[in-house]
Structures are given as structure tokens and as C-alpha cells.
Amino acid sequence: MADSTYRAPKGTRDILWPDSARWRTLVEVFADVVGSAGYLQVVPPMFEHVEVFRRLGDATDVVSKEMYEFLDKGGRSLALRPEQTASVVRAFAQHRPVVPWKVWYAGPNFRYERAQKGRFRQFDQVGVEALGPDDPHLDAEVIALAWRFYERLGLRRVSLLVNSLGNPEDRTRYVDALTAHFSANADALSAESRQTLATNPLRLLDSRRPEDADLVAAAPQMIDHLSDDAARHFEQVRGALDALGIPCTVSPRLVRGLDYYLRTTFEFVAEALDAAQDAIGGGGRYDRLAEAMGAPPTPGVGFALGVDRTLLACDAEEVFEAPASAVDVFVVDTCGGDEAVLVTDEVRRAGLRADRAWDDRSMKAQMKAADRSGAALAVIIGEDECSGGTATVRDLRGDAGQETVARTDLIETLRTRLP
RNA sequence: GUGGCCGUAGCUCAGCCCGGUUAGAGCACCUGGUUGUGGUCCAGGAAGUCGGGGGUUCAAAUCCCCUCGGUCACCCCA
Structure with a gap:
């Protein structure tokens, strides 16, 4: 702490x-x-x-x-x-x-x-x-x-x-009536409420003190003083x-x-x-x-x-729940991260929310981060994708599996596969 | 402002009553479980001024005092 x-x-x-x-x-x-x-x-x-x-x-x-x-x-x-x-x-x-x-x-x-x-x-x-x-x-x-x-x-x-x-005049008359009512029975009020009576009689109507309950219930009503x-x-x-x-x-x-x-x-x-x-x-x-x-x-x-x-x-x-995820897409890059720089930027400019892994960690660690991000899809760029000009799109939430597509088709693929 | 309860790893808590070897667990986190792939499982690891200060004691997370913080209620209000 x-x-x-x-x-x-x-x-x-x-x-x-x-x-x-x-x-x-x-x-x-x-x-x-x-x-x-x-x-x-x-x-x-x-x-x-x-x-x-x-x-x-x-x-x-x-x-x-x-x-x-x-x-x-x-x-x-x-x-x-x-x-x-x-x-x-x-x-x-x-x-x-x-x-x-x-x-x-x-x-x-x-x-x-x-x-x-x-x-x-x-x-x-x-x-x-x-x-x-x-x-x-x-x-x-x-x-x-x-x-x-x-x-x-x-x-x-x-x-x-x-x-x-x-x-205002009604209110004044009502406050007078209220003051008269409570003052006549001041003994029955709690000590704190007697204080309130002196400063702001209207507030007594809000008291939650049990000992005041009867007196409050019997108090004159504003509705009759309008x-x-x-x-x-x-x-x-x-x-x-x-x-x-x-x-x-x-x-x-x-x-x-x-x-x-x-x-x-x-x-x-x-x-x-x-x-x-x-x-x-x-x-x-x-x-x-x-x-x-x-x-x-x-x-x-x-x-x-x-x-x-x-x-x-x-x-x-149990309504108006918090969002489940901060991003739609998570980029995994195991060939140095240079591609991740470009791909995340491209995905973001396309209007999708995207995050990526840092520090050139292992694929396992990056996939774990992808899962944790709440993203629906992972874009995986490994050795094969790097050299082939492709990207693999993998479903992280359902059983839609993964597919490898040309980099030029990546955004369209993501759009199609996002819910 | 008044009163009750609480304060031990990031989180939830055990240990405290009956002071005594390196303060524990679960979750979370990190690394592995060979030939690029998360969510399950297994192994290992990192992580704590025991809220802070003072006191008692050979010895305090453990007992006492003060203080700060949290929480709940009153008051009041959204």
C-alpha cells in the first residue's frame, strides 16, 4: 500500500x-x-x-x-x-x-x-x-x-x-405553519432536529430519525398551503x-x-x-x-x-454495461515489429480500433496479449507473411478459424469478419 | 461533524485471540512445456516498508497508544 x-x-x-x-x-x-x-x-x-x-x-x-x-x-x-x-x-x-x-x-x-x-x-x-x-x-x-x-x-x-x-408567499406561510407545529411538540424531537427547527424548518420533513417519524407524519402539508x-x-x-x-x-x-x-x-x-x-x-x-x-x-x-x-x-x-473490449483488432508480429507499425496504422486509418504487442516478444506471448486485449481478430505477421506479402487473420472469439490473405486484401477481410 | 467495522503481494484473503525459524494461498503477471498461434492443463519465476509513527518486549504482522486511509450508517445530498 x-x-x-x-x-x-x-x-x-x-x-x-x-x-x-x-x-x-x-x-x-x-x-x-x-x-x-x-x-x-x-x-x-x-x-x-x-x-x-x-x-x-x-x-x-x-x-x-x-x-x-x-x-x-x-x-x-x-x-x-x-x-x-x-x-x-x-x-x-x-x-x-x-x-x-x-x-x-x-x-x-x-x-x-x-x-x-x-x-x-x-x-x-x-x-x-x-x-x-x-x-x-x-x-x-x-x-x-x-x-x-x-x-x-x-x-x-x-x-x-x-x-x-x-x-414565495406560500412558502413563507407554510414554513410558519411548520414551525408552529414542530415548536409545539419540540420535546418529542431529537436534539439534532431541534437545532434544524431553529435554522431550516423545511428540512425537518427529510429527517430519517425514527423518533421524529410520528411528528413528521402529522406535520401540515405544503399542498394545503398553495x-x-x-x-x-x-x-x-x-x-x-x-x-x-x-x-x-x-x-x-x-x-x-x-x-x-x-x-x-x-x-x-x-x-x-x-x-x-x-x-x-x-x-x-x-x-x-x-x-x-x-x-x-x-x-x-x-x-x-x-x-x-x-x-x-x-x-x-444490471443495465448499461461497460464495453467488453477497447479494440477490434490486435496485431501480432514476430519478424521484428516493423510490419506491425505499418499494419496497425493502416487498420486504424480504416476506422477500426487496433492495438499491437511490444518488445518483440514470442508469438505465444503476443497471442496471449491479443486474447487479453478483447479484440475479436488477430492479425498475425510471421516469417511466411513477411516474405510473402500476406497477413493471417485469426478469429479470437469464435470458431471461424484463420486465413492468410494478401496484404492488399487485409482491411476488407477484417471488415468482413468483424461482427 | 458523530458512530460501527476494516487496513498483510496488483486484486481477494489466511496468519493476529495464545508474540518467536527465510510471512502464506488463490487470481492476475512473467518464462518454459523444442520445430511460428491465445483461450484449458503442467512446471518454474518475479512480486509484500505486514498503512504510517511511537511504545512494551531478548523478540511484534501478532499486544498498547496515536495517526493516516478505506468502508458503512447518521447528518446532508447527487
Whole structure:
């Protein structure tokens, strides 16, 4: 075991092949799904002025306890992004693109917390943000994109929870009602939850502590505190989802971890995972965030999906498997390797993936390497082929045997024999 | 931030409780098994600061303390 200096820092890790291949494919699938809806990629910086993230709310742990903050050499107070919505909205406020502005992103975020399964200090998310329209159909589009993405991966056991936190006034009234409810029964709450009550009463609805369960179950419901306007919006969102055939469960106690959400909120839960990491994605409306960052008042809605947890869910459902091989063809050359240089280049230029053996090893060793590479075919160049201007193509996966062909016919032979 | 469990070859682990000759196994890796051919089999080989530091002891992988790391749960969140 190496010195801990030369290990990836706590809460981080290296993604090696084949996981890295699967990782990249996931992002490609995501880009394809949201690209089909006209979403454009945005690549924000990985750090921002710390105030950008403070806009997310000081009462959230993500901001108050988990941010990687630092001063740069110019004395600027910066923070690694704990999520990307804030950066995207900041970019919106900075560039003032015409609305609707529909964008997607993929990349790492950073939160200083204890690592565990499905939770890392550097973790990747893919997501979309749509700014401009207040239209409930946009909420439904955004939700549907995530849903279609999961479908494309092959996930079957994802459920969608939705809720509405109402307009700002509704939300305030609800928080008051919640505070009254819990304060009246504060003795029954766990000590930690009493603390939460003082700082962020909404969060109590998320408590997993058994001693809080009864009180949480008896708590007033947001759904009863919605204004007509917010209720109508929520109804239309659900109506559109229903029309799209996307099943959702209204979850009156669904509150999201970031304070900027208003009105529609939603979460995707992987039924195949344990509760500690089953929230594989979530999002909602944040209609006040843009103006908080200096833009004209602009509604917005979006989601972020955790790449790691989504892949955990894929593992649990045994879908979206990693590729079996990195190459199609493996070149074996026992007459010095000069031919291998040319043949691999030719095969690669023909659009096939090719690797070869090194260090002029024995045929046995090279064939072993060919087998291990996962390639479907080996191209063998020995003494006979060298002098005869031929190459032998051998099937490594089935029982199709081998044949020796003219070098000029090699590519065509490979193409014919590859699956 | 709190708590449980764990840390011996690249990987999975045995050995630790009852300190004592050159620290083992399987998988993976390398070389062979004569006349160019992998996937099975056989033989051999290479590979370990026993996470790190300190302590107890004639002697520590083994006992004690600290520390770092991993893992799981809580918290929180993706």
C-alpha cells in the first residue's frame, strides 16, 4: 500500500477503464437526449466568487459547512462549485442571452463531507437549466428529459416524486405553519432536529430519525398551503406528465436540499438502491435566483443528476454495461515489429480500433496479449507473411478459424469478419 | 461533524485471540512445456516498508497508544 501522499485525496478517486468508458458513454447519451430538445452545452468554471454560492442560502449545509473556499494569490475569495445551477444562473446574469435559454452541462462538483457509498468530495453531475418561461409545460419538458435519459440507459426501476413548494408567499406561510407545529411538540424531537427547527424548518420533513417519524407524519402539508396560482401551475405540470405517460407520485414532504427552490420540485429515486444513496437526481423551479444575481427577474427550472449514483443504479439493475473490449483488432508480429507499425496504422486509418504487442516478444506471448486485449481478430505477421506479402487473420472469439490473405486484401477481410 | 467495522503481494484473503525459524494461498503477471498461434492443463519465476509513527518486549504482522486511509450508517445530498 503506497504512502497516502501518493493516493487520490480522501473522497476522490480515479476512474479507470472500463468504468471511464461507461462514464463517457453516459455523458454522450445525456448530450444526445437533451440535444434532441435543443439544449445547448455550457461549460462554466469550476470555481466562482464565493458570493455566487452564498445565494444558494446560508441555511443549507452545502453552503455553510461543505464548501471548498479559498483565497487566491490576488486575495479573491473563491469557492469550488458545490453544484452547477448557481454557476449557470450566474452565467445567465452575466451574458444576458435571449430567453428561453436552455442549456445542459456535465462535470464535477466539490463538497467537503465524509465520503461513503455514492457520495464523494468530487462528484459529477449532468443537468439542464431552462431560463425564461414560466410555463408549466417547461417544467414537464425538463422532467421528461431526465426520464427519457434514464430510459435510454435501460433503467426500469426509477420513480419520480414531485411536490410544489408554492410561491414565495406560500412558502413563507407554510414554513410558519411548520414551525408552529414542530415548536409545539419540540420535546418529542431529537436534539439534532431541534437545532434544524431553529435554522431550516423545511428540512425537518427529510429527517430519517425514527423518533421524529410520528411528528413528521402529522406535520401540515405544503399542498394545503398553495395559492390558487401555484396550485394551478402544479396541476398543469402533473397533467403534462400524465399525458406523456410519465408516472409520478406527489410527495408532500419532498423538500430539496437547496433553498432556492420554489413551486415545482422533483426527485428521482432508484428503487434498486439503498435509501442512503437512492436519490439519483432532482431539481425544480428557482424563479428568484436570476434576479438575486443581478439579472432581470427571470424564472428558471432545471435538474441535476448524479453520475455516480446513476451508475450505481445501473449496476443494481444490471443495465448499461461497460464495453467488453477497447479494440477490434490486435496485431501480432514476430519478424521484428516493423510490419506491425505499418499494419496497425493502416487498420486504424480504416476506422477500426487496433492495438499491437511490444518488445518483440514470442508469438505465444503476443497471442496471449491479443486474447487479453478483447479484440475479436488477430492479425498475425510471421516469417511466411513477411516474405510473402500476406497477413493471417485469426478469429479470437469464435470458431471461424484463420486465413492468410494478401496484404492488399487485409482491411476488407477484417471488415468482413468483424461482427 | 458523530458512530460501527476494516487496513498483510496488483486484486481477494489466511496468519493476529495464545508474540518467536527465510510471512502464506488463490487470481492476475512473467518464462518454459523444442520445430511460428491465445483461450484449458503442467512446471518454474518475479512480486509484500505486514498503512504510517511511537511504545512494551531478548523478540511484534501478532499486544498498547496515536495517526493516516478505506468502508458503512447518521447528518446532508447527487
